[in-house]
Amino acid sequence: MREVFKQVRDRIKPPQPASWQTLILLSIFSAIVASITSGQSPQIAQRIISSFGWLFLILGVWWFTYEDGVKKKLTFFNFFIGPWIVGALICIYLFGTVEGRPMPTQAAFISWAPISSIIWSSPKFVKSDPKTRSPVYTNPTVSRRQEIILVLLSNLILSCWFQFYFQIGTWLSENPNLRGGDFTRSGFVWRPNPVDRASAISRGVTLLDSAAQILEEQLEGKPWSEVERWLEQRDQQIPNLRRQAQERLPQASENNLWNLEVPAPSQVSETVYDLPLQAVWTGVTARSNGFQLSRTCRIAQGRKQGPPAQFQFESPAPPATSPARPRLIGTVNCGVISEVEGTR
Numbered sequence: 001m002r003e004v005f006k007q008v009r010d011r012i013k014p015p016q017p018a019s020w021q022t023l024i025l026l027s028i029f030s031a032i033v034a035s036i037t038s039g040q041s042p043q044i045a046q047r048i049i050s051s052f053g054w055l056f057l058i059l060g061v062w063w064f065t066y067e068d069g070v071k072k073k074l075t076f077f078n079f080f081i082g083p084w085i086v087g088a089l090i091c092i093y094l095f096g097t098v099e100g101r102p103m104p105t106q107a108a109f110i111s112w113a114p115i116s117s118i119i120w121s122s123p124k125f126v127k128s129d130p131k132t133r134s135p136v137y138t139n140p141t142v143s144r145r146q147e148i149i150l151v152l153l154s155n156l157i158l159s160c161w162f163q164f165y166f167q168i169g170t171w172l173s174e175n176p177n178l179r180g181g182d183f184t185r186s187g188f189v190w191r192p193n194p195v196d197r198a199s200a201i202s203r204g205v206t207l208l209d210s211a212a213q214i215l216e217e218q219l220e221g222k223p224w225s226e227v228e229r230w231l232e233q234r235d236q237q238i239p240n241l242r243r244q245a246q247e248r249l250p251q252a253s254e255n256n257l258w259n260l261e262v263p264a265p266s267q268v269s270e271t272v273y274d275l276p277l278q279a280v281w282t283g284v285t286a287r288s289n290g291f292q293l294s295r296t297c298r299i300a301q302g303r304k305q306g307p308p309a310q311f312q313f314e315s316p317a318p319p320a321t322s323p324a325r326p327r328l329i330g331t332v333n334c335g336v337i338s339e340v341e342g343t344r
Contacts, residue, residue, distance in 0.1 A: 019063075020059075020060045020061075020063035020064040020067070021060075022060075023056045023057070023059050023060030023063065024056070024057065024060040024061075024064075026052075026053075026056040026060075027053045027054070027055075027056035027057035027060060028053075029053075030049050030050065030052050030053030030056060031050070031053045033049050034046050034049040034050040034053060037049060051093075054089075054093040057089065058086060058089050058090055058093065061085065061086055061089060062082075062086045062119075065082030065083075065085060065086065066082065070082075080120070083116050083117070083119035083120035084112075084113075084116040084120075086116070086119055087112055087113075087115045087116030087117075087119055088112055088116070090115055090119075091107075091108040091109075091111050091112045091115060092108060094108070094111075095107045095108035095111065096108060106162075106166045109162045109166070110159050110162045110163050110166070111159070112159075112162075113155035113156070113158040113159045113162070114152075114155055114156060114159055116155065117151050117152050117154075117155035117156075118152075120151060121148045121151065121152065124140045124144050124148060125137060125138060125139075125140065126138065203249065203252065203254055203255065203258055204258050204279035204281065204292075204293045205279075205293065205337055206249055206250075207245055207246070207249060207258050207260055207279045208260075208277050208279050208293055208295045208337055210244075210245040210248040210249065211241060211242075211245040211260055211262075211277050212277065212295065212297055212332075212334040213248075214241055214244050214245060214248075215241070215275070215297055215299075215332050215334070216332045216334075218230065219299060219330045219332050220330065220331065220332045221304070221329050221330070221331075222329060222330050223327070223328065223329060223330075224271075224301050224328040224329060224330055225328075226330070227299060227301075227329075227330030231265060231273060231275075231299070234262070234264070234265070238262045241260070241262065242259075242260045242262075245260050246260070254283065257281060257282050257283035258279050258280070258281060258282070259279070259280045259282055260277065260278070260279060260280075261277075261278040261279075261280050261292075262275065262276070262277055262278070263276050263278070265299070268298075271300060271301035272298065272299070272300045272301070273298070273299045273300070274296050274297075274298055274299075275296070275297045275298075275299055276294060276295070276296050276297075277294070277295045277296070277297060277334075278292050278293070278294050278295075279292060279293040279294075280292040291339075292339075292340055293337050293338070293339055293340070294337070294338050294339075294340050295334055295335060295336070295337045295338070296334070296335045297332055297333065297334040297335070298332070298333045298334075298335070299330060299331070299332055300330075300331050300333070301328055301329075301330065301331070302328075302329050302330065302331040303326040303327070303328060303329070304326060304327045304329050
Protein backbone atom coordinates (compact mmCIF):
# COMPACT_ATOMS: atom_id res chain seq x y z
CA MET A 1 0.00 0.00 0.00
CA ARG A 2 2.85 2.33 0.81
CA GLU A 3 4.44 1.57 -2.54
CA VAL A 4 1.22 2.43 -4.36
CA PHE A 5 0.86 5.66 -2.40
CA LYS A 6 4.51 6.51 -3.10
CA GLN A 7 4.04 5.91 -6.85
CA VAL A 8 0.94 8.12 -6.91
CA ARG A 9 2.71 10.84 -4.94
CA ASP A 10 5.76 10.72 -7.20
CA ARG A 11 3.50 10.81 -10.23
CA ILE A 12 1.55 13.92 -9.23
CA LYS A 13 4.44 15.69 -7.50
CA PRO A 14 5.24 18.71 -9.67
CA PRO A 15 8.77 18.51 -11.10
CA GLN A 16 8.59 22.28 -11.54
CA PRO A 17 6.02 25.00 -10.80
CA ALA A 18 4.91 25.19 -14.44
CA SER A 19 3.61 21.64 -15.01
CA TRP A 20 0.38 19.74 -15.44
CA GLN A 21 0.77 18.26 -11.94
CA THR A 22 0.55 21.75 -10.47
CA LEU A 23 -2.71 22.42 -12.30
CA ILE A 24 -4.21 19.08 -11.15
CA LEU A 25 -3.27 19.80 -7.54
CA LEU A 26 -4.80 23.27 -7.80
CA SER A 27 -8.02 21.74 -9.14
CA ILE A 28 -8.14 19.26 -6.23
CA PHE A 29 -7.51 22.08 -3.76
CA SER A 30 -10.28 24.18 -5.36
CA ALA A 31 -12.71 21.25 -5.16
CA ILE A 32 -11.98 20.80 -1.45
CA VAL A 33 -12.41 24.52 -0.74
CA ALA A 34 -15.64 24.63 -2.77
CA SER A 35 -17.07 21.63 -0.91
CA ILE A 36 -16.56 23.26 2.49
CA THR A 37 -17.80 26.66 1.34
CA SER A 38 -21.37 27.26 2.44
CA GLY A 39 -23.71 30.16 2.03
CA GLN A 40 -27.19 31.17 1.08
CA SER A 41 -28.49 30.26 -2.35
CA PRO A 42 -27.24 31.14 -4.89
CA GLN A 43 -23.80 30.16 -3.58
CA ILE A 44 -21.80 32.55 -5.73
CA ALA A 45 -18.50 32.05 -3.90
CA GLN A 46 -18.78 28.29 -4.19
CA ARG A 47 -19.50 28.50 -7.93
CA ILE A 48 -16.55 30.81 -8.52
CA ILE A 49 -14.16 28.51 -6.65
CA SER A 50 -15.63 25.49 -8.43
CA SER A 51 -15.19 27.20 -11.80
CA PHE A 52 -11.51 27.80 -11.05
CA GLY A 53 -11.19 24.14 -10.11
CA TRP A 54 -12.68 23.08 -13.43
CA LEU A 55 -10.41 25.50 -15.28
CA PHE A 56 -7.30 24.06 -13.60
CA LEU A 57 -8.52 20.51 -14.26
CA ILE A 58 -9.18 21.14 -17.97
CA LEU A 59 -5.80 22.82 -18.51
CA GLY A 60 -4.02 20.13 -16.51
CA VAL A 61 -5.61 17.25 -18.44
CA TRP A 62 -4.99 19.09 -21.72
CA TRP A 63 -1.32 19.44 -20.82
CA PHE A 64 -1.12 15.85 -19.59
CA THR A 65 -2.61 14.32 -22.75
CA TYR A 66 0.01 16.06 -24.89
CA GLU A 67 2.91 14.55 -22.95
CA ASP A 68 4.99 12.38 -25.31
CA GLY A 69 4.41 9.08 -23.53
CA VAL A 70 0.72 9.75 -22.88
CA LYS A 71 0.06 11.02 -26.39
CA LYS A 72 1.50 7.83 -27.83
CA LYS A 73 -0.78 5.69 -25.68
CA LEU A 74 -3.84 7.77 -26.66
CA THR A 75 -3.12 7.41 -30.39
CA PHE A 76 -5.04 4.68 -32.22
CA PHE A 77 -4.56 4.06 -35.94
CA ASN A 78 -2.55 7.28 -36.13
CA PHE A 79 -5.39 9.27 -34.63
CA PHE A 80 -4.97 11.11 -31.32
CA ILE A 81 -8.07 11.04 -29.07
CA GLY A 82 -6.76 13.33 -26.35
CA PRO A 83 -8.73 16.39 -27.57
CA TRP A 84 -11.99 14.44 -27.20
CA ILE A 85 -11.14 13.76 -23.54
CA VAL A 86 -10.51 17.45 -22.98
CA GLY A 87 -13.66 18.35 -24.95
CA ALA A 88 -15.73 16.09 -22.70
CA LEU A 89 -14.46 17.91 -19.61
CA ILE A 90 -15.21 21.30 -21.18
CA CYS A 91 -18.78 20.25 -22.05
CA ILE A 92 -19.39 18.82 -18.58
CA TYR A 93 -18.25 22.14 -17.11
CA LEU A 94 -20.12 24.44 -19.51
CA PHE A 95 -23.41 22.54 -19.61
CA GLY A 96 -23.35 20.94 -16.18
CA THR A 97 -21.53 22.83 -13.46
CA VAL A 98 -22.14 26.33 -14.82
CA GLU A 99 -25.89 25.67 -15.13
CA GLY A 100 -25.99 24.14 -11.66
CA ARG A 101 -26.97 20.68 -12.92
CA PRO A 102 -25.61 17.47 -11.39
CA MET A 103 -25.54 15.79 -14.81
CA PRO A 104 -24.65 17.16 -18.26
CA THR A 105 -27.55 18.24 -20.43
CA GLN A 106 -28.33 17.28 -24.00
CA ALA A 107 -26.39 20.32 -25.16
CA ALA A 108 -23.25 18.81 -23.64
CA PHE A 109 -23.49 15.68 -25.81
CA ILE A 110 -24.39 17.66 -28.91
CA SER A 111 -21.53 20.15 -28.45
CA TRP A 112 -18.91 17.58 -27.44
CA ALA A 113 -17.84 16.50 -30.94
CA PRO A 114 -17.53 20.01 -32.51
CA ILE A 115 -15.69 21.41 -29.47
CA SER A 116 -13.31 18.44 -29.44
CA SER A 117 -12.57 18.79 -33.15
CA ILE A 118 -11.74 22.48 -32.65
CA ILE A 119 -9.36 21.53 -29.82
CA TRP A 120 -7.79 18.90 -32.07
CA SER A 121 -7.30 21.31 -34.98
CA SER A 122 -6.05 24.31 -32.96
CA PRO A 123 -2.40 23.09 -32.72
CA LYS A 124 -2.33 22.84 -36.52
CA PHE A 125 -2.51 26.65 -36.70
CA VAL A 126 0.22 27.28 -34.13
CA LYS A 127 3.95 26.57 -34.20
CA SER A 128 6.79 27.47 -31.88
CA ASP A 129 9.26 30.19 -32.83
CA PRO A 130 12.76 28.64 -32.53
CA LYS A 131 14.28 31.94 -31.40
CA THR A 132 11.77 33.22 -28.86
CA ARG A 133 10.02 29.86 -28.23
CA SER A 134 6.73 31.71 -28.32
CA PRO A 135 3.65 30.49 -30.23
CA VAL A 136 3.29 31.87 -33.74
CA TYR A 137 0.29 31.58 -36.07
CA THR A 138 0.89 29.51 -39.19
CA ASN A 139 -1.15 28.38 -42.19
CA PRO A 140 -1.55 24.60 -42.39
CA THR A 141 -0.46 22.81 -45.52
CA VAL A 142 -2.99 21.68 -48.11
CA SER A 143 -3.01 18.10 -46.83
CA ARG A 144 -3.46 19.38 -43.27
CA ARG A 145 -6.38 21.57 -44.34
CA GLN A 146 -8.12 18.61 -45.96
CA GLU A 147 -7.60 16.58 -42.79
CA ILE A 148 -8.98 19.41 -40.64
CA ILE A 149 -12.07 19.82 -42.85
CA LEU A 150 -12.77 16.07 -42.83
CA VAL A 151 -12.47 15.85 -39.04
CA LEU A 152 -14.66 18.91 -38.50
CA LEU A 153 -17.37 17.65 -40.87
CA SER A 154 -17.34 14.11 -39.44
CA ASN A 155 -17.73 15.51 -35.93
CA LEU A 156 -20.59 17.74 -37.06
CA ILE A 157 -22.30 14.63 -38.43
CA LEU A 158 -21.76 12.90 -35.06
CA SER A 159 -23.27 15.93 -33.34
CA CYS A 160 -26.29 15.74 -35.66
CA TRP A 161 -26.78 12.09 -34.72
CA PHE A 162 -26.77 13.02 -31.05
CA GLN A 163 -29.33 15.73 -31.77
CA PHE A 164 -31.46 13.29 -33.77
CA TYR A 165 -31.37 10.77 -30.92
CA PHE A 166 -32.51 13.33 -28.35
CA GLN A 167 -35.18 14.69 -30.71
CA ILE A 168 -36.70 11.24 -31.18
CA GLY A 169 -36.65 10.76 -27.40
CA THR A 170 -38.47 14.08 -26.98
CA TRP A 171 -41.10 13.11 -29.55
CA LEU A 172 -41.70 9.77 -27.87
CA SER A 173 -42.03 11.35 -24.42
CA GLU A 174 -44.34 14.17 -25.53
CA ASN A 175 -46.50 12.02 -27.83
CA PRO A 176 -47.68 8.83 -26.12
CA ASN A 177 -49.54 7.86 -29.27
CA LEU A 178 -46.22 7.74 -31.12
CA ARG A 179 -44.82 5.28 -28.58
CA GLY A 180 -47.45 2.79 -29.61
CA GLY A 181 -46.41 2.91 -33.27
CA ASP A 182 -44.75 0.10 -35.16
CA PHE A 183 -41.00 0.78 -35.40
CA THR A 184 -39.91 -2.73 -36.38
CA ARG A 185 -38.72 -1.48 -39.77
CA SER A 186 -37.07 1.66 -38.42
CA GLY A 187 -33.31 2.01 -38.63
CA PHE A 188 -33.22 4.75 -36.00
CA VAL A 189 -35.64 3.82 -33.21
CA TRP A 190 -34.87 0.82 -31.03
CA ARG A 191 -37.35 -0.08 -28.33
CA PRO A 192 -36.35 -3.01 -26.09
CA ASN A 193 -39.70 -3.11 -24.25
CA PRO A 194 -42.82 -3.03 -26.44
CA VAL A 195 -45.37 -0.42 -25.42
CA ASP A 196 -48.98 -1.44 -24.96
CA ARG A 197 -50.96 0.10 -27.82
CA ALA A 198 -54.05 0.47 -25.65
CA SER A 199 -52.20 2.58 -23.08
CA ALA A 200 -50.72 4.77 -25.82
CA ILE A 201 -54.15 5.72 -27.19
CA SER A 202 -56.00 5.67 -23.86
CA ARG A 203 -56.49 9.45 -23.89
CA GLY A 204 -58.39 9.29 -27.18
CA VAL A 205 -60.49 6.42 -25.88
CA THR A 206 -61.34 8.44 -22.79
CA LEU A 207 -62.35 11.39 -24.97
CA LEU A 208 -64.79 9.25 -26.97
CA ASP A 209 -66.17 7.65 -23.81
CA SER A 210 -66.78 11.09 -22.31
CA ALA A 211 -68.51 12.30 -25.48
CA ALA A 212 -70.74 9.19 -25.58
CA GLN A 213 -71.65 9.63 -21.91
CA ILE A 214 -72.60 13.27 -22.50
CA LEU A 215 -74.77 12.25 -25.46
CA GLU A 216 -76.60 9.73 -23.29
CA GLU A 217 -77.13 12.33 -20.58
CA GLN A 218 -78.56 14.85 -23.06
CA LEU A 219 -80.67 12.57 -25.29
CA GLU A 220 -81.41 9.30 -23.50
CA GLY A 221 -85.04 9.19 -22.38
CA LYS A 222 -85.80 12.70 -23.63
CA PRO A 223 -88.91 13.36 -25.75
CA TRP A 224 -88.30 12.51 -29.38
CA SER A 225 -89.19 16.03 -30.45
CA GLU A 226 -86.29 17.37 -28.35
CA VAL A 227 -83.95 14.76 -29.81
CA GLU A 228 -84.87 15.74 -33.36
CA ARG A 229 -84.38 19.39 -32.46
CA TRP A 230 -80.91 18.56 -31.09
CA LEU A 231 -79.99 16.82 -34.33
CA GLU A 232 -81.28 19.72 -36.42
CA GLN A 233 -79.25 22.17 -34.31
CA ARG A 234 -76.18 19.95 -34.35
CA ASP A 235 -73.84 22.77 -35.40
CA GLN A 236 -74.77 24.65 -32.23
CA GLN A 237 -74.64 21.60 -29.95
CA ILE A 238 -71.32 20.11 -31.07
CA PRO A 239 -69.07 22.90 -29.64
CA ASN A 240 -70.66 22.40 -26.22
CA LEU A 241 -70.23 18.64 -26.54
CA ARG A 242 -66.57 19.06 -27.49
CA ARG A 243 -65.88 21.46 -24.62
CA GLN A 244 -67.59 19.28 -22.00
CA ALA A 245 -65.76 16.16 -23.22
CA GLN A 246 -62.39 17.93 -22.99
CA GLU A 247 -63.19 19.16 -19.49
CA ARG A 248 -63.81 15.61 -18.30
CA LEU A 249 -60.37 14.43 -19.37
CA PRO A 250 -57.75 14.03 -16.61
CA GLN A 251 -55.18 16.81 -16.77
CA ALA A 252 -52.33 15.97 -19.15
CA SER A 253 -50.16 17.82 -21.66
CA GLU A 254 -51.45 15.73 -24.56
CA ASN A 255 -55.11 16.69 -24.08
CA ASN A 256 -54.79 19.57 -26.54
CA LEU A 257 -53.47 17.16 -29.17
CA TRP A 258 -56.76 15.22 -29.30
CA ASN A 259 -59.63 16.87 -31.19
CA LEU A 260 -63.21 15.66 -31.05
CA GLU A 261 -64.84 15.74 -34.48
CA VAL A 262 -68.54 14.99 -35.07
CA PRO A 263 -69.43 14.63 -38.77
CA ALA A 264 -73.00 14.89 -40.01
CA PRO A 265 -75.21 11.99 -38.90
CA SER A 266 -76.45 9.47 -41.42
CA GLN A 267 -80.18 8.71 -41.42
CA VAL A 268 -80.76 4.97 -41.41
CA SER A 269 -84.56 5.34 -41.35
CA GLU A 270 -87.14 7.94 -40.41
CA THR A 271 -86.53 7.36 -36.69
CA VAL A 272 -82.93 6.06 -36.62
CA TYR A 273 -79.74 8.13 -36.96
CA ASP A 274 -76.08 7.11 -36.78
CA LEU A 275 -73.92 9.86 -35.27
CA PRO A 276 -70.15 9.29 -35.75
CA LEU A 277 -67.70 10.47 -33.08
CA GLN A 278 -64.05 10.83 -34.02
CA ALA A 279 -61.05 11.50 -31.78
CA VAL A 280 -58.40 12.91 -34.14
CA TRP A 281 -54.75 12.94 -33.07
CA THR A 282 -53.05 16.17 -34.20
CA GLY A 283 -49.60 15.47 -32.77
CA VAL A 284 -46.64 13.63 -34.26
CA THR A 285 -47.46 10.19 -35.59
CA ALA A 286 -45.63 7.43 -37.41
CA ARG A 287 -48.42 7.31 -40.01
CA SER A 288 -48.21 9.59 -43.00
CA ASN A 289 -51.99 10.04 -43.19
CA GLY A 290 -52.50 10.82 -39.52
CA PHE A 291 -54.38 8.83 -36.94
CA GLN A 292 -57.81 8.83 -35.36
CA LEU A 293 -60.25 6.76 -33.31
CA SER A 294 -63.86 6.37 -34.36
CA ARG A 295 -67.08 5.41 -32.62
CA THR A 296 -70.66 5.44 -33.86
CA CYS A 297 -73.61 6.22 -31.63
CA ARG A 298 -77.07 5.15 -32.86
CA ILE A 299 -79.84 7.55 -31.89
CA ALA A 300 -83.23 5.93 -32.35
CA GLN A 301 -86.81 6.49 -31.40
CA GLY A 302 -88.11 4.43 -28.51
CA ARG A 303 -91.38 4.01 -26.71
CA LYS A 304 -91.96 4.31 -23.01
CA GLN A 305 -95.20 3.35 -21.38
CA GLY A 306 -96.74 6.42 -19.75
CA PRO A 307 -99.16 6.56 -16.80
CA PRO A 308 -102.84 6.18 -17.65
CA ALA A 309 -104.74 9.43 -18.08
CA GLN A 310 -107.30 10.13 -15.39
CA PHE A 311 -110.56 12.05 -15.80
CA GLN A 312 -112.07 13.65 -12.69
CA PHE A 313 -115.86 13.85 -12.78
CA GLU A 314 -118.03 15.61 -10.26
CA SER A 315 -119.43 12.48 -8.78
CA PRO A 316 -118.71 10.33 -5.78
CA ALA A 317 -117.72 7.48 -8.10
CA PRO A 318 -114.01 6.72 -8.68
CA PRO A 319 -112.38 8.73 -11.52
CA ALA A 320 -112.49 7.20 -14.95
CA THR A 321 -109.22 6.20 -16.59
CA SER A 322 -108.12 5.80 -20.20
CA PRO A 323 -105.68 3.22 -21.49
CA ALA A 324 -102.01 4.15 -21.02
CA ARG A 325 -100.45 5.69 -24.13
CA PRO A 326 -96.73 5.15 -24.91
CA ARG A 327 -94.45 8.19 -25.07
CA LEU A 328 -91.95 8.62 -27.91
CA ILE A 329 -88.47 9.09 -26.45
CA GLY A 330 -84.90 9.01 -27.68
CA THR A 331 -82.47 6.14 -27.09
CA VAL A 332 -78.68 6.26 -27.46
CA ASN A 333 -76.53 3.18 -28.05
CA CYS A 334 -72.82 3.68 -28.79
CA GLY A 335 -70.73 1.00 -30.46
CA VAL A 336 -67.16 -0.08 -29.91
CA ILE A 337 -64.16 2.14 -30.60
CA SER A 338 -62.19 1.36 -33.73
CA GLU A 339 -58.83 2.64 -34.93
CA VAL A 340 -58.67 4.12 -38.41
CA GLU A 341 -56.15 6.07 -40.44
CA GLY A 342 -56.61 9.79 -40.85
CA THR A 343 -56.88 11.76 -44.05
CA ARG A 344 -54.37 14.54 -43.53
